[in-house]
Amino acid sequence: xxxxxxxxxxAPDRVxxxxxxxxxxSGTGDKLKAELDDLLDEIDEVLEDNAExxxxxxxxxxxx
Amino acid sequence: xxxxxxxxxxxxxxxQVVGGxxxxxxxxxxxxxxxxxxxxxxxxxxxxxxxxxxxxxRGFAREGSMPPQVETHLVNTVLTNGARYYVDHAHPEYSxxxxxxxxxxxxxxxxxxxxxxxxxxxxxxxxxDGSHLVIYKNNSDGKGNSYGAHxxxxxxxxxxxxxxxxxxxxxxxxxxxxxxxxxxxxxxxxHDGERVEFQLSQRAEFFEEEVGLETTLKRPIVNxxxxxxxxxxxxxxxxxxxxxxxxxxxxxxxxxxxxxxxxAMIEDxxxxxxxxxxxxxxxxxHQVALDRTFTRPLTMADGSTATALGIQWEFYSLxxxxxxxxxxxxxxxxxxxxxxxxxxxxxxxxxxxxxxSLARQLxxxxxxxxxxxxxxxxxxxxxxxxxxxLDLQYxxxxxxxxxxxxxxxxxxxxxxxxxxxxxEPPRGTRAWFRGQCLRKWPSAVVTANWDxxxxxxxxxxxxxxxxMDPLKGTAEHVEELLDACASPSxxxxxxxx
Numbered sequence: 024x025x026x027x028x029x030x031x032x033x034a035p036d037r038v039x040x041x042x043x044x045x046x047x048x049s050g051t052g053d054k055l056k057a058e059l060d061d062l063l064d065e066i067d068e069v070l071e072d073n074a075e076x077x078x079x080x081x082x083x084x085x086x087x
Numbered sequence: 088x089x090x091x092x093x094x095x096x097x098x099x100x101x102x103q104v105v106g107g108x109x110x111x112x113x114x115x116x117x118x119x120x121x122x123x124x125x126x127x128x129x130x131x132x133x134x135x136x137x138x139x140x141x142x143x144x145r146g147f148a149r150e151g152s153m154p155p156q157v158e159t160h161l162v163n164t165v166l167t168n169g170a171r172y173y174v175d176h177a178h179p180e181y182s183x184x185x186x187x188x189x190x191x192x193x194x195x196x197x198x199x200x201x202x203x204x205x206x207x208x209x210x211x212x213x214x215x216d217g218s219h220l221v222i223y224k225n226n227s228d229g230k231g232n233s234y235g236a237h238x239x240x241x242x243x244x245x246x247x248x249x250x251x252x253x254x255x256x257x258x259x260x261x262x263x264x265x266x267x268x269x270x271x272x273x274x275x276x277x278h279d280g281e282r283v284e285f286q287l288s289q290r291a292e293f294f295e296e297e298v299g300l301e302t303t304l305k306r307p308i309v310n311x312x313x314x315x316x317x318x319x320x321x322x323x324x325x326x327x328x329x330x331x332x333x334x335x336x337x338x339x340x341x342x343x344x345x346x347x348x349x350x351a352m353i354e355d356x357x358x359x360x361x362x363x364x365x366x367x368x369x370x371x372x373h374q375v376a377l378d379r380t381f382t383r384p385l386t387m388a389d390g391s392t393a394t395a396l397g398i399q400w401e402f403y404s405l406x407x408x409x410x411x412x413x414x415x416x417x418x419x420x421x422x423x424x425x426x427x428x429x430x431x432x433x434x435x436x437x438x439x440x441x442x443x444s445l446a447r448q449l450x451x452x453x454x455x456x457x458x459x460x461x462x463x464x465x466x467x468x469x470x471x472x473x474x475x476x477l478d479l480q481y482x483x484x485x486x487x488x489x490x491x492x493x494x495x496x497x498x499x500x501x502x503x504x505x506x507x508x509x510x511e512p513p514r515g516t517r518a519w520f521r522g523q524c525l526r527k528w529p530s531a532v533v534t535a536n537w538d539x540x541x542x543x544x545x546x547x548x549x550x551x552x553x554x555m556d557p558l559k560g561t562a563e564h565v566e567e568l569l570d571a572c573a574s575p576s577x578x579x580x581x582x583x584x
Contacts (some may be wrong), residue, residue: 083101
């Protein structure tokens with residue numbers, strides 16, 4: 024949780040940067056980071072509950 | 088001149104039964120039968136008449152080599168889009184129909200994903216014990232078991248096989264820098280005692296030989312299966328087993344597009360001033376998978392060194408010049424060849440300057456970006472089980488669970504066109520004739536395979552229609568004829584008159 028709070032704190036900085044007309048790449052980077060953050064929230068919800076068991080149980084026969 | 092690079096992809100999907108009989112062969116049969124009976128309502132079987140996967144392109148078989156067995160008793164069906172959908176070993180497998188170019192191949196590969204998703208949904212309606220099937224489009228279980236995603240390319244029989252091997256091997260070793268699907272950790276003895284965080288490719292570490300016939304043991308970088316499914320005097324089908332199954336459309340497009348171009352150059356015997364022959368391609372393949380900088384020097388046969396990125400730049404430059412000198416007609420209509428070149432240059436530039444900028448185009452980058460963000464948020468190390476889970480779930484095809492589906496990756500084929508490709512065949516190859524006959528007269532076509540259709544017209548003996556040329560039987564050739572025929576008997580009469 025600590026990391027998530029930290030990220031939220033950076034949000035106002037991002038707005039200031041855009042106003043200051045920084046190069047497009049930096050703004051794009053921040054936008055991506057925000058999107059990635061939303062995505063991580065979603066992944067935390069859909070990721071299989073017991074990761075260790077989930078991974079252990081996935082056994083396939085060789086193919087081809 | 089290089090011949091048209093007709094191409095296709097066969098994908099073996101991972102299958103998991105949650106809460107039921109774990110037998111993967113039974114589960115794969117349930118899955119495919121559910122689709123054939125309940126969704127496609129069509130069940131023309133596969134005709135094994137011309138199967139000979141044991142033929143070796145070198146004209147001999149090595150002692151102790153194990154050609155694959157043909158499993159004629161398992162579920163095996165042909166779809167109206169011209170594809171084959173069947174149980175192969177312990178996996179459901181979907182082979183796209185023959186496609187005229189790399190972009191069409193992406194569309195039919197994506198249609199395959201939709202077919203598998205619809206199959207899962209249909210199968211779940213048929214089981215009542217609370218179990219369900221989950222399908223993964225990946226290539227390994229993380230425990231040393233791998234299953235394939237093979238590509239096929241039509242080649243001119245006149246190109247000597249030794250030239251093909253020499254020319255394509257350095258491409259197969261290095262194309263993983265953009266075509267790899269990415270993987271957390273390692274799972275074969277090649278990496279014993281090594282600490283491996285992440286690899287560019289799922290499959291690279293499973294390759295042990297430079298050239299050979301096997302696909303399940305001692306996998307070779309260049310597979311020698313000589314089974315053209317076409318007139319063997321004119322054609323060869325290069326069966327490529329070295330790749331990963333991609334979810335990112337751009338990655339699939341580049342995997343097939345760059346390989347088609349390299350093969351066209353081999354047919355036309357186009358060579359650069361620099362020899363790209365690697366001293367030890369197998370070891371190089373494993374090294375490239377581990378190198379996220381693409382700058383690790385690989386030893387070349389002449390004693391010099393080159394990097395994976397450098398070798399890809401050499402191939403790109405050669406292809407650019409080839410296109411300028413000879414044109415790209417063999418790469419398909421409507422500028423597909425030019426699009427391959429533009430995107431190839433774009434990803435090589437991106438890999439050189441800022442690999443993470445390619446997260447919308449390449450699977451391994453998309454996956455790595457996700458993993459790095461997850462690691463940062465949860466503060467976990469590379470051996471955390473959640474990273475392996477994330478890796479696996481990236482490939483889960485269920486829309487409710489797929490991590491890939493949640494990413495904003497670049498789409499290069501229209502979604503409506505993908506939906507159409509589930510039932511309609513490509514127009515520019517013989518798959519059109521196969522698919523249209525199945526659509527028009529499903530009960531009259533008793534079996535089909537890549538190079539023939541067998542009709543049952545009632546009283547008469549079964550009638551086989553050979554299709555030995557992948558470039559005939561296209562919409563341009565036979566659309567008018569098929570439209571004009573009211574029955575399969577009329578079609579056969581007209582074909583033989």
